[in-house]
Amino acid sequence: MSSCSSDAAAVCSACHTDAPPSIPDVSVLLPVFNAASTVTAAVDSLLAQDCPALEIIAADDGSTDGTGPLLDVLAARDRRLRVLHLPHQGIAGTLNAGLAAARGRFIARMDADDVSLPGRLRRQRDFLDAHPETGLVSCLVRFGGDARRAGGFARLVDWMNACRSNEELRVNRFRETPIPHPSVMFRAELPVRYGGYREGPFPEDWELWLRWMDAGVLMEKLPETLLVWNDPPGRLTRTDAHYAEAAFTQTRALWLARHLLREGRREVCVIGGGRVSRRRALPLQAHGIRIRAWVDIDPHKIGNMVHGIPVIAREALPAGIFILICLTGHGAPEEAAAWLRSRGLRAGRDYLIA
Secondary structure (H helix, E strand, C coil), X not given: CCCCCHHHXXXXXXXXXXXXXXXXXXEEEEEECCCCCCHHHHHHHHHCCCCCCEEEEEEEECCCCCHHHHHHHHHHHCXXXXXXXXXXXXXXXXXXXXXXXXXXXXXXXXXXXXXXXXXXXXXXXXXXXXXXXXXXXXXXEEECXXXXXXXHHHHHHHHHHHCCCHHHHHXXXXXXXXXXXXXXXXXXXXXXXXCCCCCCCCCHHXXXXXXXXXXXXXXXXXXXXXEEECCCCCCHHHHCHHHCHHHHHHXXXXXXXXXXXXXXXXXXXXXXXXXXXXXXXXXXXXXXXXXXXXXXXXXXCCCCEECCEEEECHHHCCCCCEEEECCCCCCHHHHHHHHHHCCCCCECCCEEEC
16 A cells, blocks of 8 residues: 555645655554544554554544644654544544555554553564464453443453454354454455445444455454553444444344355344344344244243244254344353253354354
């Protein structure tokens, strides 16, 4: 990728072109918006990495709190930091402007309120060099918030850290995004070949992972904690409609249905007969998936018809039909999966948590 493509230049009011003379191995894509209180620590953690062939693309999304001038000061101190001053456009457009300006063989991501731990970029670069079949590598992350006040997010981080191999990432990709966006490094040709970030009513990172996995991109995760993933109150996942439950549901339904149809699974049974489970599963029907039955353990529900679909007991599951676990209570999906495994069924082949 060239330094400041015509598209990126068109939306840049100022771009530091005094870039390092050598072509970098790694370009770190750092979108920034009103992050004056945290961006210095983020940039310092990247400049301290033992990865000499490095550039940092700080894409400032029209900040209004002094972030832009602060980035200019930081860039004047170290030529590895390049600043794109952009009109405010949102995360997807900002990320794509950074991609257009990146010159490295590999693209790493981080947010302006996170911190990369020593060795992160070198280890991820070396892994991709040693595994040419792998397109993207992540790492374990340390939760940087208050686990007591943000217990749900802390549990999500624990779950993400438990999903490590390509197989685990693929099997779990329809439940939630198993890959923390700020933790990744991927080959620069991937967005060229399969498309970059898309703007729409969905989480831009999860949609990207689902699309690339659907195209067959292999993804792995290093078993080392190499990033502190902070949890500020203004995190987009809490404030932006792209991260609302309805956006997740529609994104999941599209890519899950594509996967099921490719595997010849046009009919499924859904474990979970409650309102939330149904809300997650019913959109599959618009994409050509028939729900044959709801599966529930409540004897008062068994035998009923809901949305024209029968509610059956676990023991009545028909043999050979693919099963989706759409339970949402804490620990409930794991219990249902354990029950299926006890009957010889295997994740990915016979069922998925969704």
